Amino acid sequence: MKEKGFAMKKRIVRVGPLALGEGVIIQSMTNVRTERTEEVLAQIGRLAEAGCPLVRVSVPDLPSAEALKVICKKSPLPVVADIHYDWRLAVRAAENGAAKIRINPGNMEPEGLKKVVAACKRADIPIRVGVNSGSLPERLLAEYGRTPEALARCARESVKLLEDLDFDQIVVSAKSSDVAGTVAANRMLADLPYPLHIGVTEAGTVRSGLIKSAAGLGALLLDGIGDTIRVSLSGDPVEEVYAARQILRAVGVDKSFVEVIACPTCARTECDVVGLAERVERLTAGLTVPLKVAVMGCAVNGIGEGKEADLGIAGGKGKCVIFRQGEVLCTLPQAEAEAAFLKILEEMCEERRERK
Ligand code: SF4
Numbered sequence: 001m002k003e004k005g006f007a008m009k010k011r012i013v014r015v016g017p018l019a020l021g022e023g024v025i026i027q028s029m030t031n032v033r034t035e036r037t038e039e040v041l042a043q044i045g046r047l048a049e050a051g052c053p054l055v056r057v058s059v060p061d062l063p064s065a066e067a068l069k070v071i072c073k074k075s076p077l078p079v080v081a082d083i084h085y086d087w088r089l090a091v092r093a094a095e096n097g098a099a100k101i102r103i104n105p106g107n108m109e110p111e112g113l114k115k116v117v118a119a120c121k122r123a124d125i126p127i128r129v130g131v132n133s134g135s136l137p138e139r140l141l142a143e144y145g146r147t148p149e150a151l152a153r154c155a156r157e158s159v160k161l162l163e164d165l166d167f168d169q170i171v172v173s174a175k176s177s178d179v180a181g182t183v184a185a186n187r188m189l190a191d192l193p194y195p196l197h198i199g200v201t202e203a204g205t206v207r208s209g210l211i212k213s214a215a216g217l218g219a220l221l222l223d224g225i226g227d228t229i230r231v232s233l234s235g236d237p238v239e240e241v242y243a244a245r246q247i248l249r250a251v252g253v254d255k256s257f258v259e260v261i262a263c264p265t266c267a268r269t270e271c272d273v274v275g276l277a278e279r280v281e282r283l284t285a286g287l288t289v290p291l292k293v294a295v296m297g298c299a300v301n302g303i304g305e306g307k308e309a310d311l312g313i314a315g316g317k318g319k320c321v322i323f324r325q326g327e328v329l330c331t332l333p334q335a336e337a338e339a340a341f342l343k344i345l346e347e348m349c350e351e352r353r354e355r356k
Contacts, residue, residue, distance in 0.1 A: 024229060026230075029056040029240075041074055044079075050286055065096060083103050094123040102130045104130055131158060173197040209232060209235075276313065284345070309324075311341075
């Protein structure tokens with residue numbers, strides 16, 4: 001992977017206890033009505049449990065902006081307030097405890113934007129300039145069309161609006177539902193001195209959205225571009241966190257996960273590879289322990305192919321072999337092997353957690 005800093009060295013922007021510009025931070029977004037504070041907090045709690053460090057809530061109206069008072073006070077995670085057009089809501093969000101505001105400055109009236117910046121300065125919180133290909137101004141559409149150039153130009157102009165108001169606690173995002181367009185626009189913005197939040201917007205359902213996001217975010221992350229990420233999925237927001245973690249793991253940005261490798265299965269398969277791999281993934285999904293686990297269909301090839309794994313299981317005729325870095329630990333009847341394997345796995349996770 002290219003060094004982080006292939007883009008210009010980033011200014012560190014603080015969002016609550018988090019430092020944007022150091023590493024890559026996952027975020028997700030609640031999808032229940034913001035004024036239903038108990039439901040929002042329950043969802044934030046589930047996101048926190050899944051390992052999400054930053055959450056965004058949409059603020060479409062005044063009741064939502066007022067609800068932030070309770071949400072921000074009780075939330076275990078710093079809360080980003082997402083606002084479109086109405087500067088009054090952004091001011092209220094800043095006053096009510098939001099840790100960051102997401103707006104599109106180009107869509108706000110200039111006097112209102114000044115008030116938003118003043119409120120964010122008073123609250124000492126940053127602003128994310130969030131531009132989307134769906135809401136580009138007519139002027140840029142006429143000159144560039146709905147292209148990555150238009151998206152990047154729009155983001156730069158919005159950043160300039162904030163800089164002209166002597167504000168530099170800025171995070172930038174330029175999103176499109178088109179993978180190639182998102183990648184191209186963000187590459188054009190990589191020289192900005194501010195952290196970039198990256199994501200493919202309206203990516204789709206859990207399956208198709210994950211694939212689009214992996215393609216787009218993977219390309220950017222491998223270029224060293226991206227300081228926070230969101231995998232936008234139509235579904236439970238917790239799935240976004242798991243998906244983001246999988247992407248970070250796949251590109252080698254974060255190694256603090258249990259990585260489950262599984263063979264694709266073939267005619268030699270002697271055990272329930274798919275079911276067991278899924279059970280292991282579920283069991284280890286929230287853990288931040290660096291561990292590689294292999295689930296292989298047969299002992300003939302499985303032990304060799306899975307020898308880099310810290311722990312592995314391979315099927316056999318009526319039996320399963322449990323192995324550790326290529327060395328056989330034990331051979332058990334299939335009926336007992338899965339429970340034994342999961343027990344050893346839990347012990348290893350515990351051991352590593354204690355070591356940490
Ligand atoms: S590990 Fe065995 S069962 Fe799995 S794909 Fe390879 S040969 Fe087939």
